[in-house]
Amino acid sequence: MTQTQHHDIVVIGAGIAGASIANEILARGHAVCVVEGAATPATGCSSHAYAIAHPHIARGSPKLLQLTRIGFALAVARWGKQWNHKGILQPAKKGHTFDVGVMGDHLEALGLDPKMAKAVNAATAKKYSGIARAGVWFPDGGMLNLAESCKALLNQHSKLNCMYGSSVAAIKEDGDHWILVDEDGRDWVRAKQVIVAAGLNTKPLLASVQIKLPLKPVRGQLSFFKINTTSTWAAHLPSAIICGDGYCLPAERSEKDAIRWMVGSSFDENDDDVEPRTTSDCFNQEQAAGLLDFDEGDRSELIPDGQFVGVRCVAGDRLPIIGALPQRPGIFVATAFGSRGILWSALAAKLIADQALAGDFALLTRLGFTADLAAALAPDRFLAGALPPSLGALASNSKPIFPSGPKAK
Numbered sequence: 085m086t087q088t089q090h091h092d093i094v095v096i097g098a099g100i101a102g103a104s105i106a107n108e109i110l111a112r113g114h115a116v117c118v119v120e121g122a123a124t125p126a127t128g129c130s131s132h133a134y135a136i137a138h139p140h141i142a143r144g145s146p147k148l149l150q151l152t153r154i155g156f157a158l159a160v161a162r163w164g165k166q167w168n169h170k171g172i173l174q175p176a177k178k179g180h181t182f183d184v185g186v187m188g189d190h191l192e193a194l195g196l197d198p199k200m201a202k203a204v205n206a207a208t209a210k211k212y213s214g215i216a217r218a219g220v221w222f223p224d225g226g227m228l229n230l231a232e233s234c235k236a237l238l239n240q241h242s243k244l245n246c247m248y249g250s251s252v253a254a255i256k257e258d259g260d261h262w263i264l265v266d267e268d269g270r271d272w273v274r275a276k277q278v279i280v281a282a283g284l285n286t287k288p289l290l291a292s293v294q295i296k297l298p299l300k301p302v303r304g305q306l307s308f309f310k311i312n313t314t315s316t317w318a319a320h321l322p323s324a325i326i327c328g329d330g331y332c333l334p335a336e337r338s339e340k341d342a343i344r345w346m347v348g349s350s351f352d353e354n355d356d357d358v359e360p361r362t363t364s365d366c367f368n369q370e371q372a373a374g375l376l377d378f379d380e381g382d383r384s385e386l387i388p389d390g391q392f393v394g395v396r397c398v399a400g401d402r403l404p405i406i407g408a409l410p411q412r413p414g415i416f417v418a419t420a421f422g423s424r425g426i427l428w429s430a431l432a433a434k435l436i437a438d439q440a441l442a443g444d445f446a447l448l449t450r451l452g453f454t455a456d457l458a459a460a461l462a463p464d465r466f467l468a469g470a471l472p473p474s475l476g477a478l479a480s481n482s483k484p485i486f487p488s489g490p491k492a493k
């Protein structure tokens with residue numbers, strides 16, 4: 085019979101969430117074991133090679149605004165040098181009046197300096213992106229290949245142990261440790277701390293320790309369109325990333341008479357079918373017209389020529405679930421990243437490493453991360469009897485600490 089392995093810290097899942105957290109733990113000098121059901125990292129939602137990142141700027145939902153600002157700052161620090169296609173334009177909504185000065189004040193009030201987001205008129209937008217639509221320009225926004233990033237984060241390291249091709253079937257308690265049970269029902273890995281970053285599968289894994297999380301699948305399809313250089317679309321295509329209702333990448337010349345252009349994505353709730361669909365391509369053709377404000381464009385000239393389909397994991401309240409589970413000391417959760425895998429992975433890496441390794445939260449606090457924001461992300465927001473924010477939200481579940489004044493500033 086195989087012997088149970090022992091590790092101090094185990095991460096379940098080698099998607100962008102698990103890989104970022106494991107990498108942060110290594111960077112702080114600790115050993116970590118990553119357990120992944122698939123044969124390689126990033127085979128799930130994180131096989132996405134065209135993910136974009138920028139802060140959220142719409143009015144309302146102040147916590148989301150603050151959290152995306154912090155997540156974006158951390159993501160730029162972690163991956164900014166690897167961005168493909170730097171710079172993103174978010175055009176103003178059609179039919180809404182747009183004033184550069186008013187928008188500039190709004191961005192400043194959100195704590196976004198002009199390096200993060202600046203209001204631009206149509207002429208400046210055209211210069212930056214090829215699209216003459218006033219809006220907000222994110223100079224430091226960009227696109228990341230999640231699959232490549234996962235592999236880089238889990239590069240060989242003397243303190244990193246990766247076990248691929250091995251799924252965890254359940255978690256069970258063993259005194260002040262946790263045991264990961266394999267698919268044959270055997271006690272497989274014993275650990276003091278377990279970080280569950282298994283996307284939608286976080287739900288059954290936590291159910292095995294009687295924790296119920298409201299996670300659901302949201303299917304998404306990106307479409308790659310082939311466009312003839314003689315098409316009327318050709319003169320309207322962007323030279324930078326454009327986002328709004330959906331997003332698109334800069335158009336690229338793929339062969340002599342053709343252009344390749346990616347537009348996404350559909351948002352199909354409670355759907356986990358990864359087969360490409362013609363209806364989703366049609367949906368993306370409509371999004372394409374909306375993003376470029378080119379309603380008269382002939383949709384049939386956007387010829388579907390490949391797709392990426394993934395299944396996002398989303399929580400009931402649309403915020404990610406990141407943090408310690410005080411009800412199950414030693415278990416941490418990082419899931420429900422929805423369409424913001426880059427921002428939430430960067431944030432989860434810092435927050436969970438601080439909680440699991442009893443860090444001082446200094447960087448997060450300096451960026452404006454408060455106990456209230458931690459409580460908005462904490463898994464126990466869905467559970468009865470959650471601790472009040474000032475006591476439990478930032479703290480590790482094994483050693484409660486709150487950042488002290490001078491150190492935290």
Ligand SMILES: Cc1cc2nc3c(=O)[nH]c(=O)nc-3n(C[C@H](O)[C@H](O)[C@H](O)COP(=O)(O)OP(=O)(O)OC[C@H]3O[C@@H](n4cnc5c(N)ncnc54)[C@H](O)[C@@H]3O)c2cc1C
Pocket residue numbers: 096097098099100101102119120121122125126127128129130131132134135136137230250251252253281282283284285286289303304305306348349350392393394395396418419420421422423424425426427
């Ligand atoms: C169409 C689409 C467009 C998107 N666009 C963007 C975007 O522009 N920007 C952005 O930031 N994000 C975007 N996202 C979201 C992003 O892709 C996800 O948020 C992110 O990949 C989720 O990462 P994860 O690590 O949480 O989950 P996953 O990548 O799914 O990783 C979970 C891992 O856990 C493993 N696992 C599961 N169960 C077990 C088990 N029992 N034992 C062992 N291992 C297990 C799985 O094999 C998998 O590797 C998009 C998603 C889609 C679908």
